[in-house]
Amino acid sequence: MGARSGLQLVSMSLESAFPRLRVTGYAITSPATEEYNCIAWAAGVNDRWWWPDPSGTAYWPDHAPREVTIDAFVTAFSAFGFEPCPNEVLEPGVEKIAIYVNAQGEPTHIARQLSSGRWTSKLGKSEDVEHDFSGLDNSPFYGSVSRILRRTTQTHGS
Amino acid sequence: MRLAEISTWSTLTPKVYPHSLFDTETEGFGDEAIALAKRFVEATTHYRFPITRQTTFDKFQSLVSQWKEDTQFMSSTTSMILNRAYQEIIGMGPSVIPFILRELATRPDHWFPALKALTGVDPVPSSERGKLREMANAWLEWARAQGYNW
Numbered sequence: 055m056g057a058r059s060g061l062q063l064v065s066m067s068l069e070s071a072f073p074r075l076r077v078t079g080y081a082i083t084s085p086a087t088e089e090y091n092c093i094a095w096a097a098g099v100n101d102r103w104w105w106p107d108p109s110g111t112a113y114w115p116d117h118a119p120r121e122v123t124i125d126a127f128v129t130a131f132s133a134f135g136f137e138p139c140p141n142e143v144l145e146p147g148v149e150k151i152a153i154y155v156n157a158q159g160e161p162t163h164i165a166r167q168l169s170s171g172r173w174t175s176k177l178g179k180s181e182d183v184e185h186d187f188s189g190l191d192n193s194p195f196y197g198s199v200s201r202i203l204r205r206t207t208q209t210h211g212s
Numbered sequence: 213m214r215l216a217e218i219s220t221w222s223t224l225t226p227k228v229y230p231h232s233l234f235d236t237e238t239e240g241f242g243d244e245a246i247a248l249a250k251r252f253v254e255a256t257t258h259y260r261f262p263i264t265r266q267t268t269f270d271k272f273q274s275l276v277s278q279w280k281e282d283t284q285f286m287s288s289t290t291s292m293i294l295n296r297a298y299q300e301i302i303g304m305g306p307s308v309i310p311f312i313l314r315e316l317a318t319r320p321d322h323w324f325p326a327l328k329a330l331t332g333v334d335p336v337p338s339s340e341r342g343k344l345r346e347m348a349n350a351w352l353e354w355a356r357a358q359g360y361n362w
Contacts, residue, residue: 063246066243066246067284071285086284088320088321088322088344089343089344089345091287092287093287094342101343102342102343103289103322103342103343103344104287104342105287105288105289105290105342107288107289107290107293108290109293109325109328110338110341111289111322111324111325111328111341111342111347112289112341112342113341113342113343114341114342122288122290162287162288163287176287177284177285178283178284178285178286178287179280179283179284179285179286179321180284180285195285195286196285
């Protein structure tokens with residue numbers, strides 16, 4: 055298969071799941087991998103799957119409750135210096151993350167703001183993409199942004 | 213791929229179908245043509261390999277493909293496990309353990325809750341939680357010690 059055709063099929067799949075990406079623009083920035091997810095990626099980790107599953111299969115910080123609630127996610131990230139923030143506007147020296155929730159208010163996804171003002175997301179087991187803030191919003195998979203957190207910019211290993 | 217070659221897709225087995233489609237040259241095809249070709253492959257596959265003639269392995273492979281497609285954008289392992297295809301795989305019972313082990317050995321994914329449900333054990337140390345390769349290795353090591361072949 056030609057590389058371009060493969061990329062076209064990946065793009066079709068992404069745009070079908072997240073129709074706003076096509077409108078707002080995006081770039082695929084990594085190959086697909088099952089080794090980490092968006093929650094780990096938001097924390098700057100790319101070798102571990104984070105999720106507060108009750109069975110304890112995935113990694114979840116010890117200090118946070120193992121429950122799929124917005125409070126548990128905020129608590130998990132508070133240990134990494136994140137605190138609530140009123141908006142997604144780019145601020146120099148500040149790193150922001152956006153927590154998405156579904157219609158039941160359960161967290162589904164986290165995106166991390168880059169120093170350019172664009173956002174980076176690991177899409178489940180699929181690729182990493184760089185996208186606009188609204189690129190993944192109101193999608194059937196992730197729902198909408200419920201909470202923005204911020205911290206002083208850290209250096210990521212990846 | 214050439215349009216004329218589409219008819220040869222009907223010889224594909226269900227277990228290779230979704231991946232072979234993505235390994236196929238589609239340059240110059242519009243979205244509608246690709247969608248139509250996909251439907252054609254699905255229809256011919258179902259015709260040639262009806263569910264009544266599926267082996268346990270065929271059924272397992274078909275459910276794996278379905279599960280992977282359903283969960284490709286999910287971060288929630290809870291939702292992945294609750295997926296219908298995943299639950300069906302667990303429901304197939306211990307006969308699928310070697311198939312799952314083969315999956316773990318070749319393309320690790322979140323098969324750990326299924327193995328836990330089917331075997332009643334969990335050989336993964338808590339320090340390795342979330343590390344897919346390490347978790348897969350822990351399970352494969354355990355399975356070898358139990359005499360499983362895959």
